[in-house]
Amino acid sequence: MIGDVIKNNYDYTTSGREKIPLMIEQKNRAIIVGTGMATPKRILTNSELEKIVDTSNQWILSRTGIRERRILEDDHGCSDLAVEAAMVALREAGLEVSELELIIVSTVTPDYPTPSTACLVQDKLGARNAAAFDLSAGCTGFVYAMASAQGFISSGVYSNALVIGAEVLSRVTNWNDRSTCVLFGDGAGAVVLQKGDSGRGIIDFSLKSDGGGAELLYIPAGGSRKPASEESVAKHLHSVRMNGNEIFKFAVRVVDNVLEELLTRQGIKAEMLDYLFLHQANERIIEHIRKSIHLTPEKVPINLDRYGNTSSASVPMIMHEEAAAGRLKKNDLVALVAFGAGLTWGGVLLRW
Ligand code: UT7
Numbered sequence: 222m223i224g225d226v227i228k229n230n231y232d233y234t235t236s237g238r239e240k241i242p243l244m245i246e247q248k249n250r251a252i253i254v255g256t257g258m259a260t261p262k263r264i265l266t267n268s269e270l271e272k273i274v275d276t277s278n279q280w281i282l283s284r285t286g287i288r289e290r291r292i293l294e295d296d297h298g299c300s301d302l303a304v305e306a307a308m309v310a311l312r313e314a315g316l317e318v319s320e321l322e323l324i325i326v327s328t329v330t331p332d333y334p335t336p337s338t339a340c341l342v343q344d345k346l347g348a349r350n351a352a353a354f355d356l357s358a359g360c361t362g363f364v365y366a367m368a369s370a371q372g373f374i375s376s377g378v379y380s381n382a383l384v385i386g387a388e389v390l391s392r393v394t395n396w397n398d399r400s401t402c403v404l405f406g407d408g409a410g411a412v413v414l415q416k417g418d419s420g421r422g423i424i425d426f427s428l429k430s431d432g433g434g435a436e437l438l439y440i441p442a443g444g445s446r447k448p449a450s451e452e453s454v455a456k457h458l459h460s461v462r463m464n465g466n467e468i469f470k471f472a473v474r475v476v477d478n479v480l481e482e483l484l485t486r487q488g489i490k491a492e493m494l495d496y497l498f499l500h501q502a503n504e505r506i507i508e509h510i511r512k513s514i515h516l517t518p519e520k521v522p523i524n525l526d527r528y529g530n531t532s533s534a535s536v537p538m539i540m541h542e543e544a545a546a547g548r549l550k551k552n553d554l555v556a557l558v559a560f561g562a563g564l565t566w567g568g569v570l571l572r573w
Pocket of ligand 1: 275276277280281284285360399400401403464465466468469472502503506530532560561562
């Protein structure tokens with residue numbers, strides 16, 4: 222199964238959809254009115270990892286761009302990071318918690334298999350008027366969650382939403398597997414979305430999937446197919462398994478395609494983008510894409526040197542850093558693009 226996507230020469234091109242004129246009506250757009258992020262205090266450096274597995278700072282830095290990552294303390298869960306990020310975003314938005322109508326948490330590392338982490342967040346925030354659910358789309362989860370929230374807002378049913386990407390990947394890491402344990406980190410990013418008709422907000426989105434590549438990046442046990450057992454624990458089947466080479470090739474192809482679809486559909490040239498916030502998986506992937514569309518490094522920021530790959534938290538975290546630093550400005554044209562387990566990939570185009 223592993224590698225089927227590539228062996229089958231699966232065609233990731235956009236099959237004409239880029240030509241369909243599509244735009245979210247101005248009066249229905251979800252505007253980001255607040256951002257936040259949270260990371261654990263504990264820093265795990267590459268040199269510490271050298272003592273755990275057969276690796277080196279030089280290998281990790283040159284192959285990935287990662288210097289250190291954050292690890293959540295014991296007895297804490299995904300919802301703790303999610304709530305911390307959410308409170309920063311809510312404060313900036315100036316929104317009363319009681320005004321929240323919808324909470325979506327994107328995560329592959331929920332506190333519990335059930336109930337959802339979003340319900341725990343709802344309770345901890347005291348958001349008594351909010352519907353709450355989790356969304357699982359791997360590292361593309363935040364992009365999927367933004368598009369979903371936009372859908373609810375376009376429907377006219379809700380006007381205020383909280384969207385969070387929160388992950389505790391350290392809990393699903395096999396610390397004996399050097400090919401994965403050096404990559405991941407814990408963190409959360411959040412945005413508050415509000416309906417508005419100023420012309421700002423989400424203009425368009427594109428979501429994609431190919432389950433044929435499911436086993437290229439997955440956690441083999443702990444679900445209904447292979448519930449937890451002594452054997453599953455002994456064989457580390459509750460940790461992330463990844464075919465890094467295949468995911469690398471997939472990522473480079475699909476990011477270009479989905480970005481092209483969105484830009485072509487909206488008649489926008491890549492150089493008109495003020496920001497491209499890419500999933501922070503590997504500096505080489507980010508740099509390859511940035512150079513292929515001729516954007517300056519300032520327009521495609523990188524923070525994975527400090528946080529590693531935080532899956533669906535990476536896009537909202539880097540977006541928050543740029544907003545908090547005052548570099549991301551009102552009316553900037555912004556694209557968010559991510560890729561990951563599923564396989565899934567997708568993008569959101571918005572005016573800040
Ligand atoms: O967020 C979800 C999406 N995930 C991604 O986008 C990840 C995409 N993939 C990647 O970022 C890269 O494929 C990796 C960083 C995971 C791996 O980099 P690579 O350049 O593809 O390395 P590789 O897997 O081809 O391994 C090259 C060599 C191998 O040794 P041999 O067979 O050439 O002797 C590995 O055993 O590097 C070895 N290696 C390591 N050496 C030191 C693998 N991991 C390590 C390590 N330290 N941590």
